Amino acid sequence: MEANRNQQTRSITGKEMKAPFSLDATHLRTITDSVPQLIWENNPQGEAIYFNKRWFEFSGLSYEDSLGAGWVVMAHPDDDNAVYKWRKALESGQLFESEVRLRKHDGQYIWHLLRNTPLQGEDDEIVGWFGTATDIHEQKRTASLFSETSEKLRAIFEAAIDFAIITLDRNGYIIDWNSGAEKMFGYSRDEAIGQYVNLIFTPEDIKAGIPQIEMDKANKTGKAMDERWHLRKDQTRFFMSGVLKSIYHSSINGYVKVAREITDRKLAEEALFLSEQHKSLAVQSAQMGEWNYNLSDDVIDGDEQSNILFGLKSPGSKLSLDEICKVIHSEDRAVVQQSLQTALNGLNIFHSEFRVRDPDVKTTKWVSVYGRVVAHFDEKPSKLIGVIYDITTRKLHEKQKDDFISIASHELKSPVTSIKAYSEILQDAFEEIGDTEHAILVKKLNTQVDKLVKLIYNLLDASNLSELSLKLKPQPVDINQLIVEHLSGFELNGAVPRIKFKPASVPITYADPERISQVLGNLITNALKYSASDKEVLIFTEDMLEAVKVTVQDFGMGIPADAQPYIFDRYFRVYDENLTYSQGLGLGLYISAEIIRQHFGTIGVESTPGKGSTFYFTLPYS
Amino acid sequence: MKKQVIIIEDDEAINDILTIMLTNSGYSVSSVKIGEYFSDANAIMPDLFLIDRNLPGVNGIEICKQLKSQPHTHDIPVIMISASANFVEPAKAAGADACIEKPFSRKELFSTIDRYINKPNLS
Numbered sequence: 001m002e003a004n005r006n007q008q009t010r011s012i013t014g015k016e017m018k019a020p021f022s023l024d025a026t027h028l029r030t031i032t033d034s035v036p037q038l039i040w041e042n043n044p045q046g047e048a049i050y051f052n053k054r055w056f057e058f059s060g061l062s063y064e065d066s067l068g069a070g071w072v073v074m075a076h077p078d079d080d081n082a083v084y085k086w087r088k089a090l091e092s093g094q095l096f097e098s099e100v101r102l103r104k105h106d107g108q109y110i111w112h113l114l115r116n117t118p119l120q121g122e123d124d125e126i127v128g129w130f131g132t133a134t135d136i137h138e139q140k141r142t143a144s145l146f147s148e149t150s151e152k153l154r155a156i157f158e159a160a161i162d163f164a165i166i167t168l169d170r171n172g173y174i175i176d177w178n179s180g181a182e183k184m185f186g187y188s189r190d191e192a193i194g195q196y197v198n199l200i201f202t203p204e205d206i207k208a209g210i211p212q213i214e215m216d217k218a219n220k221t222g223k224a225m226d227e228r229w230h231l232r233k234d235q236t237r238f239f240m241s242g243v244l245k246s247i248y249h250s251s252i253n254g255y256v257k258v259a260r261e262i263t264d265r266k267l268a269e270e271a272l273f274l275s276e277q278h279k280s281l282a283v284q285s286a287q288m289g290e291w292n293y294n295l296s297d298d299v300i301d302g303d304e305q306s307n308i309l310f311g312l313k314s315p316g317s318k319l320s321l322d323e324i325c326k327v328i329h330s331e332d333r334a335v336v337q338q339s340l341q342t343a344l345n346g347l348n349i350f351h352s353e354f355r356v357r358d359p360d361v362k363t364t365k366w367v368s369v370y371g372r373v374v375a376h377f378d379e380k381p382s383k384l385i386g387v388i389y390d391i392t393t394r395k396l397h398e399k400q401k402d403d404f405i406s407i408a409s410h411e412l413k414s415p416v417t418s419i420k421a422y423s424e425i426l427q428d429a430f431e432e433i434g435d436t437e438h439a440i441l442v443k444k445l446n447t448q449v450d451k452l453v454k455l456i457y458n459l460l461d462a463s464n465l466s467e468l469s470l471k472l473k474p475q476p477v478d479i480n481q482l483i484v485e486h487l488s489g490f491e492l493n494g495a496v497p498r499i500k501f502k503p504a505s506v507p508i509t510y511a512d513p514e515r516i517s518q519v520l521g522n523l524i525t526n527a528l529k530y531s532a533s534d535k536e537v538l539i540f541t542e543d544m545l546e547a548v549k550v551t552v553q554d555f556g557m558g559i560p561a562d563a564q565p566y567i568f569d570r571y572f573r574v575y576d577e578n579l580t581y582s583q584g585l586g587l588g589l590y591i592s593a594e595i596i597r598q599h600f601g602t603i604g605v606e607s608t609p610g611k612g613s614t615f616y617f618t619l620p621y622s
Numbered sequence: 623m624k625k626q627v628i629i630i631e632d633d634e635a636i637n638d639i640l641t642i643m644l645t646n647s648g649y650s651v652s653s654v655k656i657g658e659y660f661s662d663a664n665a666i667m668p669d670l671f672l673i674d675r676n677l678p679g680v681n682g683i684e685i686c687k688q689l690k691s692q693p694h695t696h697d698i699p700v701i702m703i704s705a706s707a708n709f710v711e712p713a714k715a716a717g718a719d720a721c722i723e724k725p726f727s728r729k730e731l732f733s734t735i736d737r738y739i740n741k742p743n744l745s
Contacts, residue, residue, distance in 0.1 A: 413705035417725035418635040421643060424728045453725050460707075 042129035060105025076101035186233030239266035329355035402463035531556025568593035675704035690717030699738035
C-alpha cells in the first residue's frame with residue numbers, strides 16, 4: 001500500500017518496483033485494469049510491451065498492433081512535438097510529460113496528459129518505463145472556451161472607448177486601463193498602470209479620503225457609485241458617472257471601475273437647476289402664480305398663488321375656462337376672451353389685465369395674466385402655460401395719476417377758456433382799429449391756445465382710456481366717405497395736394513365716426529409731419545373680407561426698428577438726438593390704438609428708417 | 623330793451639370774460655350768488671341763465687333742476703357750462719336747454735345763445 005501511494009507522487013526506484021511486481025503480478029494487473037487511465041509499460045529502449053485493459057478499449061488496437069511504438073501510433077499528426085520530447089526523455093532518462101491528442105477507436109482524437117516515468121534497477125540503471133494517459137479532453141475544451149471568452153471580453157474592454165474601464169488591485173493600484181480610460185483621462189495605459197487610484201481624483205476628494213471610502217463601500221456592499229468631478233492629466237476637470245465593483249476571482253482580486261463622462265449633461269443639469277432657481281426666485285419675489293391650461297380637457301391647473309389670485313377657494317382645484325371667466329369682472333370679460341381667442345388663433349401670446357372679484361369678501365383686485373401656447377395637437381393649440389400676478393397697487397397708482405391728470409386738465413380748461421376769449425376780443429379790437437400787425441400777433445396767440453386745448457383733450461382721453469371708460473357711439477359708417485370728409489379739414493392748411501387717397505369698394509362698417517376720425521387725424525398728421533413737404537402721403541382702403549383696412553403711408557424719416565414695438569405705448573416718444581420728431585406727449589398713437597382696440601380691430605406699423613412708415617388699422621364689419 | 627342774461631359762475635375769470643363778451647354784444651349781464659338769487663323775492667327774471675356746473679358747495683345741475691321746477695323760471699332757457707364732457711346727459715335730464723364744454727370759443731358761445739334768444743338790440 002505504501003508503495004502504491006508513492007507511485008502516484010514521484011518516480012519509482014527499482015527496489016520499490018521490485019516488491020509489487022514480484023509480489024503479485026495478477027493483483028497488480030487487476031488494479032491497472034480497473035483505473036480509467038490508459039496504462040502501459042515500455043522496455044528500457046522505449047518499446048511498449050504491456051498495456052492495460054482500458055488501452056485496448058480506447059484504441060481498438062490488438063496487442064500485436066500496440067507492441068513497439070505504443071501510444072505514438074495513436075498520436076495526432078500535429079502533436080509530433082510530443083513524440084520528439086518522448087525520444088529526448090528516452091535518451092536522458094528523464095520523466096516525460098506532455099498533452100497529446102490520441103486517436104480513439106472511432107477515429108476521434110481525445111486530449112490526454114501523457115506521463116512516462118523511468119523505472120530504475122538496483123544499480124540505478126533504467127530497467128523500463130511506466131506510462132499513463134489521462135483523459136483531459138473536457139478540461140482542454142473548457143480552457144479553450146474560457147480563453148475565447150476572455151479574448152472577446154478583452155475586445156469589448158478595448159472597444160468601449162466611451163467608457164473608462166479601470167481594474168485596481170486589492171490595494172488600489174491600477175492594474176488595467178482600457179482605451180476609453182486613456183481617452184477620458186489623458187494617461188496612456190503604460191503611464192497609468194502601477195499608479196495609485198488617486199491619480200484620477202481631485203485634490204479635495206483625495207483630502208476627503210474619497211478613493212478609500214469608495215473601495216471600503218465596494219468591499220462592504222459589492223459596489224460604490226462614483227458620481228463626481230475627476231481630474232485629467234492636463235489638470236482639467238470633467239464630471240464622471242460610474243460604479244466601482246469589488247471582484248474576487250482566481251485571476252483578479254480587487255476592483256473594477258466602469259465610468260463615463262457626463263460633463264455636458266452635468267453642466268446642462270446645473271444650468272437647468274440654476275435657471276429653475278432663478279425662475280422660482282423671480283416668481284416668488286413677484287408673488288406670481290403659475291398656471292397651465294389644457295385645451296383638450298378644458299382644465300386650468302394652477303399653483304396655490306395662482307388659485308388665490310384667481311379668487312379660487314380650494315387650493316389645487318382644477319377649473320374649466322368658463323368657471324374661471326365667471327370670476328372675471330363682467331366689464332372685462334369680453335376683452336379677456338377676445339385676447340385669448342387672438343392668442344389661440346395664431347398669435348400664441350396671451351396678455352390681459354383684468355379685474356377679479358371675490359364674491360365672499362366682495363372685493364375686486366386687478367391681475368395681469370401672461371400666457372404662451374407651448375404645445376399643439378393636430379395643428380391646433382393644445383396647451384398654454386402662464387403666470388398671473390397682482391397689479392392692484394399699480395392700478396391704484398395709475399388711477400391716482402390718471403385722476404390727477406384728469407383733475408389738472410379740467411382745472412386748466414377754465415383759464416384756457418378765459419385766455420381764448422380775451423385773445424379773440426383783442427383780435428377783434430385790433431382789426432376794428434385797423435392794427436393788422438397786432439391782430440396777426442393775437443391770431444398766433446389763438447393758434448397756440450388751440451394747441452393747448454388739443455393737448456388737454458389728449459391728456460383727458462389718455463386718462464379716460466386707462467379706465468376703459470371710452471364710451472363709443474358706434475353707427476353705420478362709410479369709411480371712404482369719412483376719410484373724404486376728414487381730408488376736407490386739411491384743405492385749410494394746404495396739405496391736401498400732398499395727400500393721395502385711393503379708395504376701394506368696401507362694405508359699410510359699424511364704428512364711432514368721431515373716434516375713427518380722431519385716429520385718421522393722428523395718422524395723417526404724423527405722416528405729414530414726419531416727411532418732407534414735397535413727399536406724398538398715400539391713403540388707401542382695402543376690403544379684407546371680414547374687415548376694412550385703412551393704410552396711411554408716408555415716405556419720410558421712418559421709425560427706428562428698436563422703437564417700433566413700443567410706438568403704440570402710452571407716453572412713448574421716439575428718441576431722436578436732433579429732437580426733430582420727439583414733440584408731444586406720446587399719446588396720439590396710444591389713443592389711436594386704444595380706440596381701434598375697443599372697436600375690436602387691429603392697428604400696426606411697418607417702417608424702414610430713411611424710407612418711410614406705413615401705418616394701418618382694421619375695423620371688423622360686424 | 624337789452625336782453626338780460628344772468629351768469630351763475632364762481633370762477634371770477636370766466637365770470638369776467640363772459641360779462642365782457644356779452645356786454646360787448648349788447649346784452650345786459652348780471653352775475654349773482656346763487657343763494658341770494660333764490661332768496662330774493664324781487665329777483666330779476668332774465669332772458670337766459672348761464673350756469674356753471676361746478677359751484678362751491680352746490681351742484682349747478684341741481685340749480686337748473688330747481689329753476690326748471692318753478693313756474694316763474696320754468697320757461698327761461700338755461701345753458702350749462704362745464705369743463706367735464708360727461709355732464710351733458712345729467713344736465714339735459716335736469717332740463718338744461720343746451721350745454722357748452724370748456725374751453726369754448728366765442729363763436730360757439732354765441733351760436734348757442736342765439737338759438738334761445740333773439741339777437742339783442744345793440745342800441
